[in-house]
Amino acid sequence: MTHTFLNEAPITTASDQVFVDMRREIVEGSIVQGSKISEPELAKRYGVSRATLREALNRLESCYLVERKANVGCRVVALTAERLIEVYQVRSSLEGLACRLAADNMEPEEVKGLKQLLNQHLQTQRVKEGESYYQEAGDLDFHYRIIQGSKNAHLIHLLCNELYQLIRMYRVQMGMVGPRVSKAFDEHLAIINAIENHDGELAEMLMKRHISASQANIQTKFDVYQSI
């Protein structure tokens, strides 16, 4: 079961379904990055008309997974090192903000839930030692809860609905499943403590640093290709 954020509108219409399906295929690489999208072809493949497919494409564009040019067409986004830096600069700033707000606005029981989540991850990590399948869903859930804790609806939408699928796309296609687990664990713990102490300034700084470390980690994948 692939983890997809929860606070989304339920899937009612056909274009909803196509949007969710295409999004998964793009994030996972089944529809390869940078490739051109043929509307008639994909419409046939998903068994819908071009109109509903275009509706889905519009929404994919809203979350930066495809790019569109008038009278030319649609391409899947290309995962470049430059774009990674740009996106992570934005992410770092916004999640830093979210974390600072969360230190003020999270309910005690929400903080408690966060700590339980972390303990849970510690245990599964010990079990799966090294293989650490947990990273993806676990890390995502951690960030997700803090973002929700900001109580800023606009910020939540920006991060959870618009930006995060692109970030997942980088992580999945760059093969970010393995390392950095124990380090990330310690960083998560420090962030939770700051939030619990209502130290927004510290929480923001720690989150920014945590995300920068994550970026540097992905960045190495690009550097590897570069050096070959």
Place this chain on the structure above:
Amino acid sequence: MTHTFLNEAPITTASDQVFVDMRREIVEGSIVQGSKISEPELAKRYGVSRATLREALNRLESCYLVERKANVGCRVVALTAERLIEVYQVRSSLEGLACRLAADNMEPEEVKGLKQLLNQHLQTQRVKEGESYYQEAGDLDFHYRIIQGSKNAHLIHLLCNELYQLIRMYRVQMGMVGPRVSKAFDEHLAIINAIENHDGELAEMLMKRHISASQANIQTKFDVYQSI
């Protein structure tokens, strides 16, 4: 001539035109905030089919000017005090980032252009003394150039294409045309100096403060209504 951001894709298709037209009407209040949008009605009014109108609606949703619910319809966004706070928290964070990046990445001639722009505004301000029609276009242009100076395409898109129309909508409909001119001038000057000295940290802080002051200024308009 209303100032609209320059780095937009040229208007080629019919839905482009409808998008730009509707956007202006919403921002200026001709289409009133919170009102429901009837697709057949507006399609007839703009002389296009429902398909192209819906395309325009999708893009208006991308820049937060309308909200959409499946099988229910579309509403113009409502300008609440809560939303203002949320949006400005995000804006402050992102433009702070932009300003910090601009301190590193702006070319000397770009900085020079910024200073000229400010001098220009100083003169027109002296002439129009008090009435200060300059605020809207001038302030917008100042922020616009710094954002461009960040050289971060994703950030530029986020601020200039997605967020700024909503901000303009608040300013226009709350009647923010008059005051805060001289104060804003000094703040702008300090920001430019920080950028020129490549002091990103200071530039970020000053910009955040500048935007917070702007927020507080708009906020008073809501408080006035509240107290009546």
Place this chain on the structure above:
DNA sequence: ATTTTTTAGATTGTCGACAATTAATGTCGT
């Protein structure tokens, strides 16, 4: 042979009509 122009093909943008869903009206029962 190279460049420009023309032409053919394919793709996107737009339209009007139909199907599915929602909101509003009216009807019935208590």
Place this chain on the structure above:
DNA sequence: ACGACATTAATTGTCGACAATCTAAAAAAT
């Protein structure tokens, strides 16, 4: 008179076809 239910009207979602535009291959010119 009030509330629950059924029916009707209106709105949105979806479809297939046509028009406008772009891309690329073929033809013409230098």
